[in-house]
Amino acid sequence: MKVCILGTGRVGTHLCRAFMGAGHDVAVWNRSFPAAQQLAKEAGCSVVATLEALPADAEVILLSVKDDALETVARELANVFGKRKSIVAHTAGSKPMSLLDGLFPQIGVFYPMQTFSKGKSLDYSVIPFFVEANNENADTLVRLAESVSNNVYCLSSEQRRFLHLASVFACNFSNHCYTIASEILAEINVPFSVMLPLINETAEKVKTMPPCEAQTGPAARGDVSVLESQTRLLDTNKDFQKIYTLMSRDIMKHNSCNGVKNSPNETDNRCDVAK
Amino acid sequence: MKVCILGTGRVGTHLCRAFMGAGHDVAVWNRSFPAAQQLAKEAGCSVVATLEALPADAEVILLSVKDDALETVARELANVFGKRKSIVAHTAGSKPMSLLDGLFPQIGVFYPMQTFSKGKSLDYSVIPFFVEANNENADTLVRLAESVSNNVYCLSSEQRRFLHLASVFACNFSNHCYTIASEILAEINVPFSVMLPLINETAEKVKTMPPCEAQTGPAARGDVSVLESQTRLLDTNKDFQKIYTLMSRDIMKHNSCNGVKNSPNETDNRCDVAK
Numbered sequence: 001m002k003v004c005i006l007g008t009g010r011v012g013t014h015l016c017r018a019f020m021g022a023g024h025d026v027a028v029w030n031r032s033f034p035a036a037q038q039l040a041k042e043a044g045c046s047v048v049a050t051l052e053a054l055p056a057d058a059e060v061i062l063l064s065v066k067d068d069a070l071e072t073v074a075r076e077l078a079n080v081f082g083k084r085k086s087i088v089a090h091t092a093g094s095k096p097m098s099l100l101d102g103l104f105p106q107i108g109v110f111y112p113m114q115t116f117s118k119g120k121s122l123d124y125s126v127i128p129f130f131v132e133a134n135n136e137n138a139d140t141l142v143r144l145a146e147s148v149s150n151n152v153y154c155l156s157s158e159q160r161r162f163l164h165l166a167s168v169f170a171c172n173f174s175n176h177c178y179t180i181a182s183e184i185l186a187e188i189n190v191p192f193s194v195m196l197p198l199i200n201e202t203a204e205k206v207k208t209m210p211p212c213e214a215q216t217g218p219a220a221r222g223d224v225s226v227l228e229s230q231t232r233l234l235d236t237n238k239d240f241q242k243i244y245t246l247m248s249r250d251i252m253k254h255n256s257c258n259g260v261k262n263s264p265n266e267t268d269n270r271c272d273v274a275k
Numbered sequence: 276m277k278v279c280i281l282g283t284g285r286v287g288t289h290l291c292r293a294f295m296g297a298g299h300d301v302a303v304w305n306r307s308f309p310a311a312q313q314l315a316k317e318a319g320c321s322v323v324a325t326l327e328a329l330p331a332d333a334e335v336i337l338l339s340v341k342d343d344a345l346e347t348v349a350r351e352l353a354n355v356f357g358k359r360k361s362i363v364a365h366t367a368g369s370k371p372m373s374l375l376d377g378l379f380p381q382i383g384v385f386y387p388m389q390t391f392s393k394g395k396s397l398d399y400s401v402i403p404f405f406v407e408a409n410n411e412n413a414d415t416l417v418r419l420a421e422s423v424s425n426n427v428y429c430l431s432s433e434q435r436r437f438l439h440l441a442s443v444f445a446c447n448f449s450n451h452c453y454t455i456a457s458e459i460l461a462e463i464n465v466p467f468s469v470m471l472p473l474i475n476e477t478a479e480k481v482k483t484m485p486p487c488e489a490q491t492g493p494a495a496r497g498d499v500s501v502l503e504s505q506t507r508l509l510d511t512n513k514d515f516q517k518i519y520t521l522m523s524r525d526i527m528k529h530n531s532c533n534g535v536k537n538s539p540n541e542t543d544n545r546c547d548v549a550k
Contacts, residue, residue, distance in 0.1 A: 094501075114472055128469040151469065159463040165505050169515075170456035170470045171477045172492035173522045174449035179486040179529060181445035188434040193539040194403040194426065195445045196482055197389060202446045203478035207471055211454040217447035226369075230440050239525050240444075246521060247448045250514050254454060264468040 001144055002058045004029065004048075004086075006073060007065035008039045011091050011112065015064060016043045018124040022147040027055055031065075031073075052080045059140055062110055063090040063100075071099060078103040087137055094164055096157035097132050108133035108141050109157070112149075113167075124148045130155045130163065180240055207264055212257040219251035276419055279304065279329050279336045279361075281348060283314040286366050286387065287339035291318045293399040297422040302330055306340075306348075327355045334415055337385055338365040338375075346374060353378040362412055369439055371432035372407050383408035383416050386435070387424075388442075399423045405430045405438065406546060417546045429546035455515055482539060487532040494526035 001024045005012045008030040016039060019026045026045035030036035033049050040047035048054055054061065065073045070090055077088065081104060088100060089108035100107035109132040114122070129145040129152045131138060138154065145152040155163065178199065182192040205214040218226035227248055234241035276299045280287045283305040291314060294301045301320040305311035308324050315322035323329055329336065340348045345365055352363065356379060363375060364383035375382035384407040389397070404420035404427045406413060413429065420427040430438065453474065457467040480489040493501035502523055509516035 113469060127472070153465055153469070155463065155465070159465075161504070161508060162459050162463045163465065163469075165508055166456040166459040166470065167473055168492050168494075168505065168519075169452045169459065171473050172490065172494065172526065173518075174452040174474070175477050175481070175486055175490055176522055176526050176529070177444045177449040177452065178481050179490065180525075181441040182486050184437050184441040184444065188430065188437045190428055190430070190434075190438065191539065192481070192485065194388060194428070194438075195441065196539065197402070198442055198446050199449070199478050199481065202450050203474050206450070206453050206467070206474065210467065211450055211457050215447065215450055215454065217443050219443075219447065229436070230443065233436060233440050239521075239528070243448075243518075243521055243525065244443075246514075246518055247451055250455075250518065251447065251451050253514070254451070264466065264471065 001025065001060065001140075001147070002055060003027075003144065004054050004058045004061045006030075006051075006061065006063050006077070007069075008035050009064065009066065012062075012064035013039055013043075014122060014124075015062065015091070015112065016045055017121075018148040019144075020045055021124070024144075024147070027058070029054065051077050056082075056084055058084075058086045060110075060144055061086045061088045063088065063092075067092050067095065070095065074100055074103055087133065087140055089133070089141060093130065093160060096160075097134065098157065106133070106135060106137050108138065109160070110141055110145065111160070113163070125150050127151065128153065130160060132156060132160070180243070184240075210257065210264070212254050215251060215254070217251075219248040220255065222252060222255065276300065276335065276415075276422070277330060277333045278302075278419065279323075279333045281305075281326075281336065281338050281352070282340035282344075283310050284339065284341065287337075288314055288318075289397060289399075290337065290339060290366070290387065291320055292396075293423040294419075295320055296399070299419075299422065302333070304329065306344075326352050331357075331359055333359075333361045335385075335419055336361045336363045338363065338367075342367050342370065345370060349375055349378055362408065362415055364408070364416060368405065368435060371435075372409065373432065381408070381410060381412050383413065384432070384435070385416055385420065388438070400425050402426065403428065405435060407431060407435070413546070427546055455518070459515075485532065485539070487529050490526060490529070492526075494523040495530065497527060497530065 003019055003024050004027045005016055006029045008028055016026055016028055020043050027048050028036050028039055028045055029048050036047045063074060070092055087106040087108055088104040089110040091110050093111040097107055097109045111130040112127050114127045127149050129149045131141045131145050131154050133141050142152055181195055185192055234244055278294055278299050279302045280291055281304045283303055291301055291303055295318050302323050303311050303314050303320055304323050311322045338345060338349060345367055362381040362383055363379040364385040366385050368386040372382055372384045386405040387402050389402045402424050404424045406416045406420050406429050408416050417427055456470055460467055509519055
């Protein structure tokens with residue numbers, strides 16, 4: 001497949017490497033030509049100096065620039081787009097597809113959900129890709145994603161907002177629980193490192209069982225006397241106390257997992273277009 | 276050192292292996308004699324059939340029975356204790372030392388904080404041990420702990436309650452954040468497995484930096500428009516919405532880490548008696 005990548009930051013760089021590995025014909029562009037040249041040299045792909053020079057027969061053009069440059073570059077591209085037939089998709093998971101509405105006939109989103117660092121090499125086959133398109137040509141984006149990954153999902157912009165919300169709970173909020181633990185430990189002069197083996201095990205456990213089944217501790221046991229005594233320990237920090245009460249109550253409500261068991265691999269809503 | 280371990284469950288078994296590895300003279304007892312015999316055979320330690328038969332010159336006797344059998348076994352031991360000089364310590368992190376008050380002249384707590392499974396072999400040197408004693412003989416328990424671990428801390432029963440509270444936040448509450456994420460993902464028919472690489476990275480990151488510095492996401496960025504839009508997404512689940520609001524507010528309050536930076540290894544309140 002002939003693919004152009006606009007932007008050679010972390011996402012663009014990794015996509016370029018992944019596509020080259022899958023045997024695609026890739027051209028890259030960057031506002032800074034030397035940066036594009038460097039990636040082209042390293043990955044063995046082609047490079048273009050201007051948006052006008054993008055190959056007219058590219059099937060997919062991916063906008064992989066910074067979030068705040070996305071609209072500007074999309075507009076610049078639209079100005080030189082002419083009668084091309086390429087699908088234009090952006091790679092910004094938090095942005096709706098509608099950002100590209102009216103600029104190109106065929107638009108889409110092509111979002112690899114992973115924290116990329118430039119230096120690290122990655123196994124792209126396990127990275128989840130979330131694809132969206134404005135018509136039946138979703139097929140092309142799905143085929144492109146499936147050429148590098150075994151985990152391709154078709155999600156609307158609205159569904160992707162829930163995906164982002166889920167990651168706030170699973171990552172940002174669990175990290176805040178670590179922060180609170182570290183402050184409690186600082187009070188008794190114990191280093192946070194004593195908690196790392198348990199934190200590690202908590203993250204490991206959900207690889208093989210649904211998190212609601214993996215739950216342990218006083219709230220899951222319904223141990224009211226421990227819950228009351230721990231609530232009192234937090235009398236001097238009302239914020240932590242409120243979080244403690246709310247989380248414990250919600251864990252007790254989930255005691256029977258509420259019939260919802262989204263296990264690591266059970267649900268599976270791969271792209272219909274690709275089947 | 277001559278050490279007796281009463282109870283051959285997971286903690287007792289691992290302590291026995293660790294002490295044997297450190298060259299101590301270990302005897303084990305279990306209410307079920309065959310169970311004690313099996314551990315003795317496997318670990319190469321001695322075994323006693325009755326509490327009366329425990330070596331009179333043992334320096335330390337560890338009560339490593341189930342929490343709900345602890346008081347019963349402690350009383351039985353007290354009945355046959357006579358003029359022994361042994362320190363008697365229990366290994367139950369959630370129980371106060373005062374449980375042994377009046378039963379023996381020298382009492383203590385000897386708590387290895389780890390999730391033990393019987394089959395798995397462990398590197399004991401990295402397991403944190405928390406030690407408490409009722410007099411200057413804490414030294415003996417600290418020496419015993421330091422013979423197997425590089426992470427020995429002296430904590431009072433009251434401080435140990437805060438340690439337990441911290442683990443509820445770091446493990447049970449972070450796991451509940453995973454549960455909420457899995458339910459949000461189930462709504463959009465996406466398997467929980469897509470979240471595992473990010474969960475893993477969140478747990479990995481705090482090995483090298485304090486969790487409050489590792490924080491990312493809309494609350495940490497103070498991105499009010501995303502916070503408002505995500506709050507609205509939770510309109511149909513008021514419990515999750517309350518947790519979202521409370522956690523986000525608390526993350527914003529911690530934006531500057533509040534001067535508290537309990538990094539993985541910085542704070543270090545090792546046992547004074549051992550220095």
